[in-house]
Amino acid sequence: MSDTPNPLPGHNMPHEDYLNATYGIRSWLLTTDHKRIALLYLGSVTFFFFIGGIFATMIRIHLLTPTGALVTPETYNKLFTMHGVAMIFFFLIPSIPAVLGNFLIPLMIGAKDLAFPKINLLSWYIYIVGGCFVLYSFGTGGLDTGWTFYTPLSSVYSNSAVTPAVIGIFINGFSSILTGLNFIVTIHTMRAPGMTWFRLPLFVWAHYATSLVMVLGTPVVAITLLLAGLERMFHLGFFNPALGGDPILFQHLFWFYSHPAVYIMVLPAMGVVSEIIPTFARRPIFGYSFIAGSSIAIAVIGFLVWAHHMFVTGESAYAALTFSFLSYLVAIPSAVKVFNWTSTLYKGSISWDTPMLYALGFIGLFVIGGLTGLFLACLGLDIHIHDTYFVVAHFHYIMVGGAVMGYVGGLHFWWPKITGRLYPEALSRAAAITLFVGFNLTFFPQFILGYLGMPRRYHTYPPEFQVLNVLSTAGASILALGYLLPMAYLTWSMRYGKVAGQNPWPATGLEWKTDSPPPTENFQATPEVTWEPYDYLNRPDLGLTAGSPLPAPAHGDD
Amino acid sequence: MHRTGDLYGQFETLEQQKQTASLGMWVFLVTEVLFFGGMFLTYTINRSAFSTAFGIGSNTLDIALGTGNTVVLIMSSLTMAMAVWSAQVGKKQLVSIFLIATLGLGTVFLGVKAIEYKQKFDHHLIPGHGFDMKYHPTHPMPGDDPKELALENKEVEEALAHDPDINFHGQLYFSLYFGMTGLHALHMIIGAGLLLWLIKGSFAGRFTPQYNTPVEIVGLYWHFVDIVWIFLFPLLYLIDRHR
Numbered sequence: 161m162s163d164t165p166n167p168l169p170g171h172n173m174p175h176e177d178y179l180n181a182t183y184g185i186r187s188w189l190l191t192t193d194h195k196r197i198a199l200l201y202l203g204s205v206t207f208f209f210f211i212g213g214i215f216a217t218m219i220r221i222h223l224l225t226p227t228g229a230l231v232t233p234e235t236y237n238k239l240f241t242m243h244g245v246a247m248i249f250f251f252l253i254p255s256i257p258a259v260l261g262n263f264l265i266p267l268m269i270g271a272k273d274l275a276f277p278k279i280n281l282l283s284w285y286i287y288i289v290g291g292c293f294v295l296y297s298f299g300t301g302g303l304d305t306g307w308t309f310y311t312p313l314s315s316v317y318s319n320s321a322v323t324p325a326v327i328g329i330f331i332n333g334f335s336s337i338l339t340g341l342n343f344i345v346t347i348h349t350m351r352a353p354g355m356t357w358f359r360l361p362l363f364v365w366a367h368y369a370t371s372l373v374m375v376l377g378t379p380v381v382a383i384t385l386l387l388a389g390l391e392r393m394f395h396l397g398f399f400n401p402a403l404g405g406d407p408i409l410f411q412h413l414f415w416f417y418s419h420p421a422v423y424i425m426v427l428p429a430m431g432v433v434s435e436i437i438p439t440f441a442r443r444p445i446f447g448y449s450f451i452a453g454s455s456i457a458i459a460v461i462g463f464l465v466w467a468h469h470m471f472v473t474g475e476s477a478y479a480a481l482t483f484s485f486l487s488y489l490v491a492i493p494s495a496v497k498v499f500n501w502t503s504t505l506y507k508g509s510i511s512w513d514t515p516m517l518y519a520l521g522f523i524g525l526f527v528i529g530g531l532t533g534l535f536l537a538c539l540g541l542d543i544h545i546h547d548t549y550f551v552v553a554h555f556h557y558i559m560v561g562g563a564v565m566g567y568v569g570g571l572h573f574w575w576p577k578i579t580g581r582l583y584p585e586a587l588s589r590a591a592a593i594t595l596f597v598g599f600n601l602t603f604f605p606q607f608i609l610g611y612l613g614m615p616r617r618y619h620t621y622p623p624e625f626q627v628l629n630v631l632s633t634a635g636a637s638i639l640a641l642g643y644l645l646p647m648a649y650l651t652w653s654m655r656y657g658k659v660a661g662q663n664p665w666p667a668t669g670l671e672w673k674t675d676s677p678p679p680t681e682n683f684q685a686t687p688e689v690t691w692e693p694y695d696y697l698n699r700p701d702l703g704l705t706a707g708s709p710l711p712a713p714a715h716g717d718d
Numbered sequence: 719m720h721r722t723g724d725l726y727g728q729f730e731t732l733e734q735q736k737q738t739a740s741l742g743m744w745v746f747l748v749t750e751v752l753f754f755g756g757m758f759l760t761y762t763i764n765r766s767a768f769s770t771a772f773g774i775g776s777n778t779l780d781i782a783l784g785t786g787n788t789v790v791l792i793m794s795s796l797t798m799a800m801a802v803w804s805a806q807v808g809k810k811q812l813v814s815i816f817l818i819a820t821l822g823l824g825t826v827f828l829g830v831k832a833i834e835y836k837q838k839f840d841h842h843l844i845p846g847h848g849f850d851m852k853y854h855p856t857h858p859m860p861g862d863d864p865k866e867l868a869l870e871n872k873e874v875e876e877a878l879a880h881d882p883d884i885n886f887h888g889q890l891y892f893s894l895y896f897g898m899t900g901l902h903a904l905h906m907i908i909g910a911g912l913l914l915w916l917i918k919g920s921f922a923g924r925f926t927p928q929y930n931t932p933v934e935i936v937g938l939y940w941h942f943v944d945i946v947w948i949f950l951f952p953l954l955y956l957i958d959r960h961r
Binding site for chain 2 (some may be wrong): 248268271272273274275276277337341342344345348349350375376378379380382383384387390395396397398404405409413561617681686
């Protein structure tokens with residue numbers, strides 16, 4: 161295969177790659193190849209995204225009328241709970257790390273695989289077993305405690321299938337822990353010659369920070385859910401005030417993980433954006449070390465803010481003040497990233513390719529989500545908008561507007577590497593815009609609803625809120641279309657898309673220096689890194705030199 | 719990935735493979751610290767909230783068995799360290815001997831733990847419907863010292879005057895006692911499984927000065943489980959101990 165950056169029409173698919181090296185169901189279910197495991201994860205997280213999406217659809221249909229259009233109050237409680245559990249634990253947390261991170265980290269650092277390939281496969285099986293328990297809970301009575309499992313509702317009073325769900329999430333936690341462990345060790349010990357810490361792609365830095373949170377936070381929520389589960393099964397009293405236990409302790413322990421878990425979802429998306437922006441602005445990233453450091457800073461500060469979820473539990477005023485202040489601090493590294501991305505765009509040679517649309521969408525939505533987070537970190541204001549749709553809108557701007565936009569953008573960006581094929585560009589741009597419009601129409605009205613006082617988790621609302629709720633439901637249908645389109649054309653492109661070649665954009669990362677799709681051992685020979693990261697002005701090997709005309713990105717429908 | 723001798727395919731050198739394995743185990747142990755950490759926190763908070771009930775709970779534990787078990791476990795850490803050393807210097811026979819000794823001591827620990835659990839069961843100290851802090855002082859078992867029983871009875875009576883919910887709070891103590899020692903015992907059982915796997919390998923002569931990573935990282939795990947007990951023992955047995 162030639163080293164030219166432009167995918168000429170005559171490009172051929174590589175002879176043997178990780179997809180066609182072996183055949184048969186066994187070769188997939190027993191694989192230890194990180195790229196195949198990433199695809200196993202891709203299939204399974206998409207499945208859970210559908211499950212969570214169905215619940216979300218039912219919630220939005222129900223809220224079309226003030227008295228509730230679809231289900232009983234009890235069922236409504238189950239819908240929002242199961243939506244949250246499926247989306248958070250089984251889609252958002254594994255999405256970017258276990259799919260894109262798994263596929264890309266070894267390629268980006270020039271390794272043949274992750275440090276522990278068998279543990280990588282084990283983590284997928286653990287995820288599947290945990291997922292089965294949760295599906296069993298959904299199918300045999302459902303779950304109505306809210307995704308937060310607050311005690312004593314979850315441990316004593318709920319009549320739904322809490323025990324299997326808690327067991328499932330407990331089990332699934334170990335999948336996350338093992339993935340994080342594998343990434344940390346891989347990044348430490350498996351880098352190719354010349355790949356120093358400050359030559360690592362920012363995607364890898366973001367995953368390093370994410371892995372720290374996975375490794376330090378997940379065990380705590382695991383033990384917390386174990387205690388809550390034991391309390392439910394054996395009528396113990398750890399968190400039950402009637403038996404002397406402390407329900408607030410549960411909330412502290414729960415949020416000690418579940419707040420940092422937000423950063424498990426959004427940090428990898430930030431890593432994706434840091435790769436896409438310089439590629440389509442044709443400029444070295446601005447402030448590399450600050451973006452890298454801000455990922456670590458977010459992971460560290462993220463562990464010190466959990467009690468801002470508990471401002472109305474009656475925690476001490478001093479604790480509340482401290483946690484409010486620390487929550488504001490998270491804005492600093494987040495803003496560092498946003499400013500550095502925008503500075504990278506400045507005087508760049510920007511092209512509006514699909515991944516770039518997602519990355520720009522991410523920046524805008526993340527800024528709205530982040531700034532409204534500051535409203536919520538403000539003690540006085542939080543009393544007013546706590547547990548309203550304002551909170552719902554805020555975290556959907558971060559998790560859907562941020563994390564999911566990053567995930568879908570990243571899938572597009574690396575799709576040519578994963579499958580060796582290009583997707584149709586015009587259609588995918590239309591889908592990106594549909595997704596953006598649908599998202600904002602769904603969730604912006606919820607900010608207003610919340611500010612006006614509509615509480616979350618209620619199955620009815622006063623009639624004056626109907627217009628905004630109908631707008632939100634209308635937006636959700638557009639949003640659904642925005643998700644179904646990429647699923648359709650990406651699947652189509654796996655077989656019918658144009659052959660991409662090694663480096664269709666072109667981008668500067670090591671993963672673009674090998675075949676698309678890569679061979680099982682990733683590189684024909686161990687690569688040696690002699691360049692600085694994102695050096696779009698000085699990479700003659702990719703046809704990128706200062707002053708010479710810029711190669712245009714290749715498109716599936718050129 | 720194919721394996722060539724002792725070198726797995728994803729690595730370039732044995733040195734890199736060894737570093738990777740040992741870093742992996744250290745990171746895993748960090749997750750374990752946080753896993754146990756949640757329980758230690760729950761215990762500490764409840765201990766300070768219900769010190770009377772927890773104090774009585776501590777007093778019901780058998781200090782002789784607890785101390786003995788602590789010694790047994792520290793000894794097993796010594797034999798484990800010796801096994802690692804023997805593998806590093808290439809004394810193949812000694813590796814097997816020390817691994818078997820470690821497994822033996824671990825089994826003794828678990829056996830003693832089982833005896834202690836049985837005692838709690840006989841004394842109606844298992845959280846649940848039959849739980850009663852006053853059961854044992856009023857229903858002596860064969861071999862009990864009547865003087866001790868009288869003291870125990872007096873103590874429970876005094877505590878009841880103080881804290882009428884002593885049976886609830888005592889259940890919290892025993893829930894945490896069984897939770898923490900149970901989780902620790904589960905780790906010991908997993909450790910015993912790992913030791914069996916090492917013993918099999920060492921009989922086959924697999925561990926040499928060039929390749930002894932499995933012995934080393936199982937050693938790290940075993941020492942960690944030992945250290946957890948070093949914290950559990952004073953927390954559960956020694957605080958507020960009187961009589």
